Amino acid sequence: MxxxxxxxxxxxxxxxxxxxxxxxxxxxxxxxxxxxxxxxxxxxxxxxxxxxxxxxxxxxxxxxxxxxxxxxxxxxxxxxxxFAIDPTAHAFTRCSRCNAVLAPVERELVSRRVPPYVFASHDRFAECLSCGRIYWPETHQNRIAVILESMKPLSHGGTK
The missing domain is CATH 3.40.50 (Rossmann fold)
Structure with a gap:
């Protein structure tokens, strides 16, 4: 490799x-x-x-x-x-269930595939190219991002 x-x-x-x-x-x-x-x-x-x-x-x-x-x-x-992987460099680019790559999908195409309140409150969506699962930015994604950020190694200055 x-x-x-x-x-x-x-x-x-x-x-x-x-x-x-x-x-x-x-x-x-x-x-x-x-x-x-x-x-x-x-x-x-x-x-x-x-x-x-x-x-x-x-x-x-x-x-x-x-x-x-x-x-x-x-x-x-x-x-x-x-393995010196930056946990934030490619975060949220794969389906957490099946591992396939996510692709942006037009908002209008998911209107009947997500709950109405989600459709009304979000502009960006991604779709799993394999299993069809729809993803959108949500508060749990923010919590996950904080955890992934905490996995980064400390810089030479001693801070994250």
């Missing part, structure tokens, strides 16, 4: 919440809780992905990142830090 490429991940069934949060940060993360660790490792290798796992049996493989913590924020901080 070239140094300027963002790593692609596969998260095992023990790390489904981490996968969702990495997607919110814009990372390409597949996760399928119906596939066992060995099967997911095979798929990750075929797709040139790094397997994120808590399975101690897989921790010695060179293309596996073993996640030590049980705490979601520590897991997220660990992966983002280890």
């Amino acid at each position: 070239a140094s300027d490429e963002t790593p692609r991940f596969a998260a095992d069934r023990m790390l489904m919440r981490l996968a969702r949060w990495l997607r919110l940060a814009g990372a390409d993360v597949i996760a399928d809780d119906s596939i066992d660790g060995a099967g997911l490792l095979r798929r990750a290798r075929i797709e040139n992905r790094i397997l994120l796992t808590r399975d101690k049996r897989l921790r010695t493989a060179s293309d596996v990142f073993f996640v030590e913590s049980n705490d979601l924020r520590e897991q997220l901080r660990g992966v983002l830090g280890h």
